[in-house]
Amino acid sequence: MSSGGADGVRKHRARQEIHAERDKLLKRADKKNDVSRFLPNDSKDRARAILITSGLGVLGQLPYLTMILLWFFVYHDSFVQTFTMLAVLVAVGLLFLIGSTRRALGKERPWMWWFGSIWLQATVVGTTVGFFLYFRDLAYYWKYQEMRTYTNIAAAQDSSAFGDGSMFLFTEDSSLDTMRAVGFKSRWTGDIYCVAPVVDVTMSQADEIFYWAVGDNCCPQRAEFLCDDAGDYTTRSALKVLQPEDVVRPFMTWAVRGSTYDHFIEAVRMQEATYGDISALSPTLVKWTKDPVGYKNAFFNNAQTVCIWVSVVYELLVLVGCYFIAWRLIPKQKHEGVIRHTQATTS
Numbered sequence: 165m166s167s168g169g170a171d172g173v174r175k176h177r178a179r180q181e182i183h184a185e186r187d188k189l190l191k192r193a194d195k196k197n198d199v200s201r202f203l204p205n206d207s208k209d210r211a212r213a214i215l216i217t218s219g220l221g222v223l224g225q226l227p228y229l230t231m232i233l234l235w236f237f238v239y240h241d242s243f244v245q246t247f248t249m250l251a252v253l254v255a256v257g258l259l260f261l262i263g264s265t266r267r268a269l270g271k272e273r274p275w276m277w278w279f280g281s282i283w284l285q286a287t288v289v290g291t292t293v294g295f296f297l298y299f300r301d302l303a304y305y306w307k308y309q310e311m312r313t314y315t316n317i318a319a320a321q322d323s324s325a326f327g328d329g330s331m332f333l334f335t336e337d338s339s340l341d342t343m344r345a346v347g348f349k350s351r352w353t354g355d356i357y358c359v360a361p362v363v364d365v366t367m368s369q370a371d372e373i374f375y376w377a378v379g380d381n382c383c384p385q386r387a388e389f390l391c392d393d394a395g396d397y398t399t400r401s402a403l404k405v406l407q408p409e410d411v412v413r414p415f416m417t418w419a420v421r422g423s424t425y426d427h428f429i430e431a432v433r434m435q436e437a438t439y440g441d442i443s444a445l446s447p448t449l450v451k452w453t454k455d456p457v458g459y460k461n462a463f464f465n466n467a468q469t470v471c472i473w474v475s476v477v478y479e480l481l482v483l484v485g486c487y488f489i490a491w492r493l494i495p496k497q498k499h500e501g502v503i504r505h506t507q508a509t510t511s
């Protein structure tokens with residue numbers, strides 16, 4: 165074989181060996197690189213945000229639920245237990261805030277700071293809402309629960325003998341004398357405060373009147389009384405109207421819903437001047453109703469209804485706020501990539 169042919173064979177073999185020994189980077193050139201891991205994953209972050217929102221918005225509201233339940237079922241029996249639990253909830257919230265700092269646990273923990281803040285906020289809101297509900301309605305309900313029920317009471321009997329009573333069932337011959345009813349109109353509010361005497365067949369105009377049915381804006385100024393179940397002549401039951409002093413301690417009367425007791429007493433005085441009747445020195449004011457139990461339960465039901473609506477609105481606002489907080493707590497992804505520079509060489 166000539167030298168030229170041998171050189172050609174060697175060159176061909178060398179060329180084949182060069183193609184066979186490819187660079188490592190060239191060997192991976194045909195492979196597909198998964199770049200999705202370097203791109204932001206919105207679906208995963210959104211799932212994390214929802215999970216964090218649930219934790220903050222549900223677990224963080226435990227103090228709110230606790231305080232509401234305490235106001236509804238515990239406070240009327242034990243102020244000490246309620247105050248103690250309030251102090252514990254505040255202490256737990258402060259521990260979360262302190263624990264979020266680097267000095268406390270060696271590392272900053274933002275989630276603990278946010279959780280502690282939401283915890284303390286829920287404690288304050290639950291205490292405030294419960295306070296409002298209790299002194300607006302629940303205080304009356306629980307006071308009625310503690311009082312007694314009396315039956316077969318004659319209108320001529322002195323009401324001071326039944327001072328611990330809340331519900332009364334009068335005798336068959338007891339009734340409202342609507343023809344001697346009056347309405348006292350307040351010059352400040354324009355409301356009409358109505359009163360009508362409760363009498364029986366044994367009473368004359370010279371006898372003291374111990375029981376007065378009352379109502380708001382349900383009568384003209386004279387000789388008609390349309391309040392509650394006064395129009396049903398078979399009604400003989402009533403629920404006592406409580407004064408703020410009957411419901412709470414004297415230093416807390418400011419917190420109880422506005423009382424109309426004094427306005428009704430003014431209406432009684434007007435009735436005395438108009439018809440010449442004589443009222444007892446401390447008359448008992450009542451709501452003339454066929455269902456005094458339902459009237460009493462309405463205080464609890466009203467508080468419950470208001471509580472549900474307020475709680476739903478508050479929880480929705482908290483969840484919205486927690487959703488934005490959750491995005492702040494999600495770690496920001498660092499997008500990394502590899503840039504390769506290739507240089508073609510020519511010989």
